[in-house]
Amino acid sequence: MLKFLWLFILSFVLLSSCKQKETPILLPDLKSSFSSQVQQKDSSLLIDSFYLVGIDTMTTKVSLFHQKFPYLHILGRLSKETDSIKNLVAHQAPLPSKYDLDQLKILEDEKKYVNYEIDSLNKLLVSSDSITPIGYRAIYKVTIRKMNTFSVSDTIAYSLSLKMELADWDRNIEKAIDSLAIGNHSLRGPFNIKKPMK
Secondary structure, eight states: OHHHHHHHHHHHHHHHHHSOOOOOOOOOOHHHHHHHHHHHHOTTEEEEEEEEEEEEEEEHHHHHHHHHHHHHHHHHHHHHHHHHHHHHHHTOSSSOOHHHHHHHHHHHHHHHHHHHHHHHHHHHHHTOOSSSEEEEEEEEEEEEEETTTEEEEEEEEEEEETTSOBOSSOTHHHHHHHHHHTTOOSSOSTTOEEEEOO
16 A cells, blocks of 8 residues: 555656746736827827736637728728618619629728638638647736727737737737727727716
8 A cells, every 4th residue: 555655756746847837927028019109190199007817729710800901890891881882873773883882892992802811811711720829818907098089998909929028910009009099999899988077
C-alpha cells in the first residue's frame, strides 16, 4: 500500500513540474491608439472610459470569419441602395432616367465584387486551421462624448498578432470608430448605452 502511495505522490510531482505555467498576455497601450483614431474623426470628441473586458485567442478560421463582417455590412448597404433605385426606376414614366440606370449598373457591379470576396473567404474557411493561434482579439468597453450633443458607450475589438502588434485582418475597428464618432452604436451587445446630452 505504501508503495502505491509513493508512486502516486511521485506521479503527481512529475505532472506538476511538467505542467507549464500560463504566461499573462501583455497588451500594448491601445488607449492611445484609440484616442488618436477618435481625434482624427472629430477633435471635439472626449473619451470618458476605455477598459478591457475580454481577450479572445484567434485562429486562422476565426480571423477569416471576422474578415467577412465588413463585406457583409457593405453588401447590406448596397442591397438597400439597389432596391431603392429599382423601386424608383419601376415608378418612373414613361422611361427611367439614364442616371438612375447607370447608378443601378454601378451598384450591381459593386455587389458582384463584394459577393466574390465573401465567396473567396467562405472557400478559405472550409480548410482553414481552427487550432493554431495566430493572434488575439482584445475587446474593450468604451464611452465617448461630444459636448452638449451625445454620450455613447459600446464595445470595440482590436486585432493583435502573436507579437502584440496591431493586425489588419479585422477591419471592423474602422467601422466601430466611424459609428461612435457620430454617436451611433457600432456593435449590438449588452454594453450599448446611448444618452443624449441635456
